[in-house]
Amino acid sequence: MRKRFYGALVLGSFLLAGGVVTSCSDYDDDINNLNQRVDAVEKTLNDLKAAIEKGVTINDIATTDNGIVIKTSKGDFTIINGTSQAGCTVEIGPNGTWVINGKDTGKPSKGADGEDGKDGIYYEPNAETNTWWKVEGDKKTDTGVSYLAEGTITAVYDKVNGELLLNGVEGYQGTLVISLTTGLKSLVFQPDFYYQGIEAMSVGTYNYTEKTVAKVNADNDFSKDAPTSLKGVAMSPGLVANYHMNPSNADINKIEKLSFISDDKDYTRSEGGVVKATVTSKEAKDGILTVHAQLTDGTIKDINTDGKVTVLALQANYKNAEEKVDTTITSDYAAVKAVDYNDMVLAHADATVDHTKHLYATAAEAIKNEAEYEIVWNHEGMDVAELVQTHYDDLSSGTSVHEAWDVNAKSGTVEKYGFEYSYELVGYHKGENKTSESAHAAMKGSVLRPQMPKDGKQQAFGAEQNQAEVNREPLVRVILRDKVSNKIASVGYIKFKIVDQAAESSVLLNAQFQFNDKYTVNCTENEHKLEIAWHDFEEDILAKLQELGISKEDFHTNFKLEGGNDDATQYDGVTATSQPATKKGIVKQTISDTGAEQTEIITWTLKNNEAYQLFKNNEAASVVVRYAKEIDATKHIYQYVYVTLTWTPSERNVTPAGKLADSDKIKEYWYATNKPTAGSGYSDIHAIVETVGQIGANDEFKSDILNTFVGNDVTVSDVNSVYTAFQNDKLTKEFKFVDPQGTDLTPVTGNSGTQYEITVGKNGTVLYANIKGDLNKYEVVRLINQETPAAGKTIQQSVLEYVDNDVAKDILNYADHKDLDVKETFTAQLEIKPTNCDWVPFTLDNNKFFVKFLRPISIIDPNDNTFTDAETGGAKRDLTLKFVDWRDHNFDGTETKGHNYYEYYGVNKIECLEKDIKTDLNGTSGKFDKLLSSVTDKIKFHFTEPTYQEIQQGKNGIKHYFGTLLYENNGVTVGDFQIQVPFDVTYDWGTIRVYVVCKISKTQAN
Known part of the structure; x- marks a missing residue:
């Protein structure tokens, strides 16, 4: 059934x-x-x-x-x-x-x-x-x-x-x-070239002078053999168009009809009808549908001369018998460009850049000159097709350019356009020899094999070989024939010399094998093995060597994998002079027992990291190994069979990436850029000292970044499921400082007015500051581990610790906690860097954010320090200041809930900078642009500093005593004026400068 x-x-x-x-x-x-x-x-x-x-x-x-x-x-x-x-x-x-x-x-x-x-x-x-x-x-x-x-x-x-x-x-x-096939869904043209920006295919007209030749054989004398020229021929074999099939395994047997739609698209007016294209054959390989067609009627238009361009679109009538559906599928349009090719001539495949190394035009010319190639007497077969190519004059550019049509006759290029090569030995005699030189060889297709004649006559291919063949010079005639008309387009002659041993090493075969296994990077050293199956080895190596006359037994016995079967040497090319290359994985040979016989299997094994290094920037990777047969050990002459393995992954997954979703952040901990409102965005977080009154709080400046994330951990999302090694639970995550150089984050200004350059060190875990021009660096902030890491946390160095030194404190105290611009409150940028293995970068979107280090306290002038001139003994006033912390909690307000904020924040010293007092005397009221000492030396201010105990516990009934100001005027009477007195207040986290404005009322009774 x-x-x-x-x-x-x-x-x-x-x-x-x-x-x-x-x-x-x-x-x-x-x-x-x-x-x-x-x-x-x-x-x-x-x-x-x-x-x-x-x-x-x-x-x-x-x-x-x-x-x-x-x-x-x-x-x-x-x-x-x-x-x-x-x-x-x-x-x-x-x-x-x-x-x-x-x-x-x-x-x-x-x-x-x-x-x-x-x-x-x-x-x-x-x-x-x-x-x-x-x-x-x-x-x-x-x-x-x-x-x-x-x-x-x-x-x-x-x-x-x-x-x-x-x-x-x-x-x-x-x-x-x-x-194993499926229905055709679409066709996409594969352009040969672009014709003034349009995808195009070429239709060549091959102009040549027809030639005839006499029948020849290897035994008789045809030393005067030469082609006879007849009339000129213009051969247009039609066009060859290639189309990508979607899907690539579509069954072309279900294409009931192929036809072309043709049209002439305007550039300007043109004469002549629209050309017709009739499909003559089709074939499919590796997802490419190749269509051959003949052009009839009309003319192919040229943009430059006609102002029009001829375009073709392929139509496929596709029938799916099972689904009983007939579908017409039309490709995209492609331009057709007519090209003339003149004067085809046979040449050597190793031709020079100017393509002038042609074959001899007559037998006599070849005979009188030195042999062009040597072949060892016991050679199993040299493929002449690899030595020959065709040149022609290409007129497509408007001028005649002499160039090569094909790489060599074996490439199959000319066959696509209705031509073919053929090869035959031409008999001739040299000196007194009665046996033809060419009788000492035989040909099978394009393969030339030295061998002994019998009774002076050539023997069938495969006959006995003997050193008696040495110095014989067989002559080969090569013909390029127009298959459409069966006319000869070009003839050439090559003379070979049979030698005792090769003069140099030679390459017999370069077998190429393609692999398309998908590749996905991971973080193990698992091995990926690519294998040439035994039947592929037989088909692509042994069978092709058989065509050259090299038997399977000869290969097994005499050709050895260089470097050894367990780890073959890899090479930088496929020539006789190629050199060992840096290895990509291991190539080894094993033996497969197919039951009937044993056959080699080649495997290429790459560790995952090796494969990643190859594929991270390249779509494909290749290795080359070779088998060598020793011809002359003393002269280092060998015959080589190269094997090229190329891995082009059908899926190349080398860029693991994910996203840090804003939804993974606790909204109420995050702020918009430079904004003071929590929950306004996801750009900034604010780092602070420990909160007064919390258990264990002692005014340390440590902030755990993880507290701002849902679940107190970072979750990476949106990672493609193909990257199993880079899913969230497999990733190690780190916080790192981003280098601020070249950004607005450096330089910064300290409370003292000093400018500092900010740099990153210790692998992104420390921010440093140094005074401009001073190479000494001081730590400002560092990332440290949690004291007691929570179970399951994927980030260890998540705590920001602000450093307790004079430079760090100077920077911290530059601006009030409400002044959030990057040039005010000290700001650092951090990034989250997830990894599984350090040699594979992981791209994380939305992974950068800013941290603002809020000054712990601020000191405000309450504007109630007033003096009257000429009081007896001088005017004395106790200094009044308003202290608030980063939450705007007044140190003397009810929000302290009984806690001594002065003690908690370590307010320990208040100094007056008397020499820096400024005044608005003799100027604009409220404008403090002159030092008091520069205006008069008769007005004096003296400040009695408080002790630490007085600040904390008070004096004379004042709960917290900040010192006393004494105002004296020993000169003349004076009217109302103001002074601005700078005070430096020192606390746990540095010194804050506050400017207190003192109002001086006019002299009493004046």
Whole structure:
């Protein structure tokens, strides 16, 4: 029974093995266990189907100890048997035959060349009968041979039809067919270049002089062979357009029709009809749909000459048979640019910058000159296609530029445009030799192999090799042919010399392997292993070496992985002179036993940190290793097979990030920038000394930042779930001071008027101050640990401690606690830095804030210090001052609740700066711009300082005594005036300067 997997699974009947059922309880347990296993399988298959519908592609199918694993571009899907038996995989191997669990069945799939030939015989698995069917043309015959492995899951990976056939899936009867393709949703043009800013493709016209050549062989004398030129030909093979398919695994077999919409878009008026484009073929690989089309009718417009541009859009009529929906999908428009290419000529692939190193134009010219390449007598095969390229004159820029068309003949470039290369040996005789020079070699496609002739005649490719071939010089004719008209566009000749040993090392092959495993950074040293499967090794290395005449046995025996199998040397390139490079992880070789034979497997292992260093700034990473065969040890001549491994993660997750939400802050502790109102914003917090009257309070200046956060801890949110190592519970968080240099936070002014530069030190945990021009630095604020850290806190150094030294105090006392500008109250900026591992930066949004260190107390002039001139004995007044703390609590108010604030804040000294007294005498009333001593020396003020005890306990009935002012005038009478008297009041946290205005009433009775 054949079922397709489109929706939920329909469970079949179950046969419970294991003997007679003895109790309902046992029966229920068996049913529950079976249901759980079936549910797990159903979920896996549903997840796989959903992934395929999103464009995921299948990379490999492999067996496990108890089932199979389906490896996709987005991860693995494992299906288990429910028994201890391993699964079974059936897939098409590198030689085009069906392979079961690594063993080649010898049964061809779709014919030896991979295409349906009329006389070709191949085999295909039949999901209805679960047997191999033999296909001969239109006739299909059941062989009766089952491809299923008894008692286990069998997975048939049918790449040709885009299906995965599963048998033996627990809870499912018959064959489960999973389509590996999905419906086409959109097409996006992949531009070849930009034509005056427009995405464009080129349509080339190849102008050449047709040539003819005589038939040649390797045995006879064709030393005068040369092409004959005929008339000129203009060949337009059509256009080749590439489109990104969405999704990339869309089934192009369901595209019933492809057509182009064409139009000419105005720049100005133009003549000529709109060109028509007819699709001739299509193909898809790696998510790219390549369309070949012929252009007929009309003309391709040119912006510069016609004022118009020809544009094409591809339309695909797509049919989804299961959903019975026909859809027309149209790509974006792309410009078409006509380009002329003239005078194609064959050249050497190592051509110089000016592209003048062409092949010889005649056999005679090649014969009379030195051989251009050497080949060792026992070489298994040199690919001539890698030595040849085509040059032409490119007229696309308006002037003729001679340049290379392709990298080399092996690149497949010219084939896209209707041309092809061919190669043949040209016989000729040298001296008295009766055997042709070219008979000492044979060609298979483009591969040239030295070998012995027999009876003076060339032998089939693969014949005996012998040193007697040395010094023979076979001649190869290379032809570039126009496949559309079957006309020859260019001919060239290359002479080789067979030598006893190579003059220098050579590179035979550079096999490239791509991996797209996703990468996500984490903070472990877990290893990620990338592996070249055995069948990929055979297909991309051994099979390609076989084309060069190097057998699998030769490779296994003579080619060694340089550096050793456990940690291969890595190289900086893929040339014969490439040098060892800094290693990226470890590349090693292991041996896989496929059952029939042993084959190498290459693995590339990277630790997570190594991978992060590669991917944090790069989308891909590559390593190069090589196998070497010793040709001449004394001369250090080797043949190399390079293996390039490139990892381009389908998902590259290297930038963990999160957010500190304002909702994680306790609103009432936070302030808007430089604002005094709590709850007005989330920019500032205010650091203060300990509050009077609280248990253990002793006027220390310590503030725990965590008290301002919900739960007294910092929570990082909005971290992408893919970053499992960087979720909030995995992060270590730190508070750090932000360097204030270059901001308004430095310099700052102290109460003394001194200016200080503020800097950061000790890894962001201390702020320093130094007087400008003085290199001595003094600590101002530091981050310290909690005395008793709370359980579960993720930040330890969360306490801000204001330092008790003269410089720090000077800065602290510059401004009143209400003056919140950054140039008034001392302000610092902090940031929260979360980490899990120090080598991976974590970006935290909204992580910076400001802390303002509020001056603990302020002293206010109550403006009630008044004197009368000419009192007997001088006028005396007890100094009155108003003290308030950072909460505006009056030291003498009821809010003190019986606590002595003077004692708590350590008010211990009041000094008068008599020499700095200023006055408004002889000036504007209230404007204190002159020193009293500079106006008159007859008016004196003297201050009697209070003792510490008097400040705290009072004197003469005054609760808190601040000292006495004595005013004397020993000169002439005077009218009303004022003086401004500066006082320095010292307390626990420094000195505050307060200016007291004393009013002097006019002389008595005057």
